[in-house]
Amino acid sequence: TQVKNQLIDIFASMGFEIFEGAEIETDYYNFTALNTPQDHPARDMQDTFYLSPEFLLRTQTSAGQIHVMEKKQPPIKILSPGKVFRSDSDATHSPMFSQMEGLVVDQHITLCDLQGMLDQFVKALFSDEVKTRLRPSYFPFTEPSVEVDVSCHVCGGKGCSVCKGTGWIEILGAGMVHPNVLRMAGFDPEKCSGFAFGVGMERVAMLKYGIRDIRDFYTNDVRFLKTFSRFE
Ligand code: FA5
Ligand code: MG
Numbered sequence: 001t002q003v004k005n006q007l008i009d010i011f012a013s014m015g016f017e018i019f020e021g022a023e024i025e026t027d028y029y030n031f032t033a034l035n036t037p038q039d040h041p042a043r044d045m046q047d048t049f050y051l052s053p054e055f056l057l058r059t060q061t062s063a064g065q066i067h068v069m070e071k072k073q074p075p076i077k078i079l080s081p082g083k084v085f086r087s088d089s090d091a092t093h094s095p096m097f098s099q100m101e102g103l104v105v106d107q108h109i110t111l112c113d114l115q116g117m118l119d120q121f122v123k124a125l126f127s128d129e130v131k132t133r134l135r136p137s138y139f140p141f142t143e144p145s146v147e148v149d150v151s152c153h154v155c156g157g158k159g160c161s162v163c164k165g166t167g168w169i170e171i172l173g174a175g176m177v178h179p180n181v182l183r184m185a186g187f188d189p190e191k192c193s194g195f196a197f198g199v200g201m202e203r204v205a206m207l208k209y210g211i212r213d214i215r216d217f218y219t220n221d222v223r224f225l226k227t228f229s230r231f232e
Helices: 002-013 041-045 061-071 111-125 179-184 201-209 222-226
Strands: 024-026 055-057 076-085 096-106 132-139 142-151 168-177 193-200
Touching: 002 076, 002 096, 002 111, 002 201, 061 076, 061 096, 061 179, 061 193, 096 111, 096 201, 111 132, 111 142, 111 168, 111 193, 132 168, 142 193, 168 179, 168 201, 193 201
Parallel strands: none
Antiparallel strands: 024 055, 076 096, 096 193, 132 142, 142 168, 168 193
């Protein structure tokens, strides 16, 4: 909750508005409208809890993107925090976790705008010395797609156990909204463009506070919870 509030404060100061999506979604909004049709191999990137052939627990806050674009016209600048669900469980993967989606759609939006905004974001989140790096990646609903690394705030980029010797730590996925996604939402990709990003909020909290096991957030051990009262 503290990390979520901090993220909201940072993005609100950049002019983002909050959109609360639904936890139960249709296959259409979670996948198909995000350029991921039924037989698309990228569906295997996320193990989905289906409630019926049509309904599911959303696997990503990206499911809210099309809802937002159906309701609003550009300029759009939306932040959407919330719970998401995947059949996933280990020290860094929880079956229920929290993401924060950002979506910007307007005229002449470029990858530079995304990078500049993310750079501001990580400086506000960690410190002014922290740098960002974009790595080529793949998501069906963005093109080009990137994964964003921050320079390790523990060693300053020299390499340590936290960053596994690389000097960089991944914090989010992002990219330019795919023209097919804009079309699905009824927009003309010749007239507008946009970027989107999705941050894993527990992962940000784990980085900030050196937490090694994501399951600690959900086992309600009061000793764990109490260690955060001093960060209030
Ligand atoms: C996505 O979910 C994309 N929707 C992100 C995105 C949004 C891309 C907009 C482009 C545009 P991915 O599956 O990588 O991507 O998850 C995003 C983040 O959620 C990861 O970087 C990680 O921080 C976090 N995450 C993923 N799976 C889990 C899990 N099981 N438990 C905890 N955190 C997770
Ligand atoms: Mg992943």
